[in-house]
Amino acid sequence: ATDPRARDEVAAAWGVAELPHRYGRDTGQIIEAAATGELGALLVAGVEVADLPDPARTRAALDEVGFLVSLELRPSEVTDRADVVLPVAAVAEKPGTFLNWEGRARMFDAALKPDQMTRRLAPTDARVLHMLADAGDIHLGLPDLLTLRRELDRLGGWDGPHASNPL
Numbered sequence: 240a241t242d243p244r245a246r247d248e249v250a251a252a253w254g255v256a257e258l259p260h261r262y263g264r265d266t267g268q269i270i271e272a273a274a275t276g277e278l279g280a281l282l283v284a285g286v287e288v289a290d291l292p293d294p295a296r297t298r299a300a301l302d303e304v305g306f307l308v309s310l311e312l313r314p315s316e317v318t319d320r321a322d323v324v325l326p327v328a329a330v331a332e333k334p335g336t337f338l339n340w341e342g343r344a345r346m347f348d349a350a351l352k353p354d355q356m357t358r359r360l361a362p363t364d365a366r367v368l369h370m371l372a373d374a375g376d377i378h379l380g381l382p383d384l385l386t387l388r389r390e391l392d393r394l395g396g397w398d399g400p401h402a403s404n405p406l
Contacts, residue, residue: 242399252394266291273300282371283317284310284327284364308371310364328361334384335363336391344391 246258264272272278274296281304291297301307301320309321318324331350338344362370365387372379381387 270300273304280306282308288316327364333363
């Protein structure tokens, strides 16, 4: 977000005039905005409240936000409070890509094959996010993992300076 050349390259690739010049909210800022009523809705995926720096404030934020959607595998403090829970596939049930803090990608295949899964039709997080965006008339054009990977390949790596510390 801080290098104008990186923003310009991605904006050009995506056919938009510009990308935001500042970072979005971090976890603490999202929780605070939800707790104070600044956010009308919140989508939470795979978060354990107890793992966050201030679990009590997080619980208050989840209780305060107007509409809470949870993408989750199993019951949790978030699903207990959610207005809607959308089940998603576990990491072992889907292929994907992990990114480290330097932005290096490590692709992986599903460890379990469809006949080994207990929930064969559970969608990936990416598929659920794509469907939610479509429902909101925001068309991402990234309906599946192959399309997502092609887009990342098309963008290519960043040759400019990298952050020296994780953000």
